[in-house]
Amino acid sequence: MRLFTAQAMREADRKAIDLGYPSLLLMDAAGRRTAKRLLERFAGRKIVVLCGKGNNGGDGLVAARWLAHWGHEVAVYAAEGQEGDAAMAQQALRAHGLEINPLSAWKPQPHSVVLDALFGTGLRGPLEGFYAELVENINQSGLPVVAVDMPSGLPYQPHIRANLTVALAGLKNEHLFYPHRTACGRILLDSIGMPPRALDNPHLPELLSSANMRALLPIRPGNAHKGSVGRVLVVGGYRSYTGAPSLAALGAYRTGAGLVTVAYPADCDVVPPLEAVRLPLFEWNTANLQMARADAVAVGMGAGEGGVEAALAALGLARPTVLDADALHERVLRAYAQSGLPSIITPHPGEASRLLGLSAEQIARFPLEAAQTLAQRYPGLVVVLKGGPTVLAWTPPGTSETRMAVNSTGNPQMATGGMGDVLAGVIGALLAAGLSAWDAARLGVYLHGLAGDQSQKPGLLAHEVAETLPEAVEQLRSGSARDFWEPGYD
Known part of the structure; x- marks a missing residue:
């Protein structure tokens, strides 16, 4: 078992696609597995899904679709400009009849749980402006937060302070090293069906298990x-x-x-x-x-x-x-x-x-x-x-x-x-x-x-x-x- 950097995980994604594994299948598995793990700990509560416009946001859109399909109350807030697989995930969500609200319209809703699908491992620098303010508002809301793969904003400040993080395919440095690990809350590693050959990278550190x-x-x-x-x-x-x-x-x-x-x-x-x-x-x-x-x-x-x-x-x-x-x-x-x-x-x-x-x-x-x-x-x-x-x-x-x-x-x-x-x-x-x-x-x-x-x-x-x-x-x-x-x- 290896410990991944953000770059190494992106390379694994590309390797899986080169091996013939459809990227949309990976996104669907990621969203479905995240939704399932969220329900194991927060069943019965309204779920508010906050989605960025990248693949992490696409994972959130898929999770929202599955949650709705399973009969749970879901509200979706998404950034504009979805592209690629994320746009297809948004299209599938609309086919289920779910309304997609502007991300700027989100306000803390009592007794809800927030699914953080804003940003994954692709950040190049700290969040600023609207997103920095949004992250701070989420943290100050007191609501439980489940992060998709990684709390948004890591490894920079500000970042989401999650109660639970569903790590997808492999653990990343931020899941292990303090102080970032503290922001992840409980960590659950889940498979998304990625071919083992895509994850095989002997140049990465071994994770002792x-x-x-x-x-x-x-x-x-x-x-x-x-x-x-x-x-x-x-x-x-x-x-x-x-x-x-x-x-x-x-x-x-x-x-x-x-x-x-x-x-x-x-x-x-x-x-x-x-x-x-x-x-x-x-x-x-x-x-x-x-x-x-x-x-x-x-x-x-x-x-x-x-x-x-x-x-x-x-x-x-x-x-x-x-x-x-x-x-x-x-x-x-x-x-x-x-x-x-x-x-x-x-x-x-x-x-x-x-x-x-x-x-x-x-x-x-x-x-x-x-x-x-x-x-x-x-x-x-x-x-x-x-x-x-x-x-x-x-x-x-x-x-x-x-x-x-x-x-x-x-x-x-x-x-x-x-x-x-x-x-x-x-x-x-x-x-x-x-x-x-x-x-x-x-x-x-x-x-x-x-x-x-x-x-x-x-x-x-x-x-x-x-x-x-x-x-x-x-x-x-x-x-x-x-x-x-x-x-x-x-």
């Missing part, structure tokens, strides 16, 4: 023992950050690691989980770290000024490694990239800004581009750029093609201290279980976010997410994990 992540879960054999299911070495800790390596260890254990060793400065009051092996050290060097038998390493959590030294010492172990927090420095990343070891870096926007020489605000605004740039700068390293949502990127050595993925789990309540430490431990456990760096990173961020979604509440703490990881694993394994976009295929 329950279906594709379930296949990556490690299988624990019946004769498993603690040394056969993954041994993780956590390296970190500093006087001010004694909890970070402990949280990483807890995340590793709760994801299924058989044995976790925590290496930390001997002069720090680090208290690992009771089940962890303690390895207090007076010096970061490879020989000291070799006292712990490890299948994978997570290094840098709360390591402070010793982060670079600790990471370079861990490099000598020649084990798959997660580089987090204070290990994220140019010198370290270059060394790991040159080593060829399976390695994962997990920066947040602030850490990525230091690596790229950009502001954290720029990183947060353009996370896909930032993650891709990091992956191309450090070939072979899997990039996990944490955020809302987390973006992953990987440029295999010797290639110019960067693989991209976007996580679909997690929520804003997870924006608290220690969450990244838990994530580093989760990914470390999956590396130790034998997954590739790309698979461990994707499954790790998905499970971490899924665990956070189990207890989506204010004041959510990192150790609470760690404790919920076994439930998240079981949900994914059993098939009971649900994707946030509520698929509407039937």
Whole structure:
């Protein structure tokens, strides 16, 4: 499953037409499916359909026709100048005897629900004049709004604030990335019958879902023992950050690691989980770290000024490694990239800004581009750029093609201290279980976010997410994990 830009979805539409699929059939399916999903949540209310003059407006005209055909009270307000398929949809609507009112005549009607079919993904800039005022009036009306494919006005201001968005054919960036995602309300992804070949685009980011992540879960054999299911070495800790390596260890254990060793400065009051092996050290060097038998390493959590030294010492172990927090420095990343070891870096926007020489605000605004740039700068390293949502990127050595993925789990309540430490431990456990760096990173961020979604509440703490990881694993394994976009295929 891929995540589409507006341009990529338009290309998919053109590809479907080139394959011989009639565009009018796509519009009819889009309108019918939207109407059906609207009725699932707002049956019994008068429906007011607001239509622009493009294809999104055509989808709304089709929806109005089906709603009327099914016996529901519908009022239609449309812009003048319908063309192409939208004009044919308008003609079909008139054949059903429905009056089409000028869009300028719309006024909020009590107890109605608004179907927003003004603008789709084709906007080239912010709405102005009449349309900007119309959007503001809709938002201020207090009426429930269902958006066709995308709330009108996105990704600019002003835009519709919808209660429900029926995404058509595929999810777009605005459905995933904050703050735009907030304007969509509940999101339902629905099929419009587009040929699968039209949607197939390997250059787009993969959207992590329950279906594709379930296949990556490690299988624990019946004769498993603690040394056969993954041994993780956590390296970190500093006087001010004694909890970070402990949280990483807890995340590793709760994801299924058989044995976790925590290496930390001997002069720090680090208290690992009771089940962890303690390895207090007076010096970061490879020989000291070799006292712990490890299948994978997570290094840098709360390591402070010793982060670079600790990471370079861990490099000598020649084990798959997660580089987090204070290990994220140019010198370290270059060394790991040159080593060829399976390695994962997990920066947040602030850490990525230091690596790229950009502001954290720029990183947060353009996370896909930032993650891709990091992956191309450090070939072979899997990039996990944490955020809302987390973006992953990987440029295999010797290639110019960067693989991209976007996580679909997690929520804003997870924006608290220690969450990244838990994530580093989760990914470390999956590396130790034998997954590739790309698979461990994707499954790790998905499970971490899924665990956070189990207890989506204010004041959510990192150790609470760690404790919920076994439930998240079981949900994914059993098939009971649900994707946030509520698929509407039937």
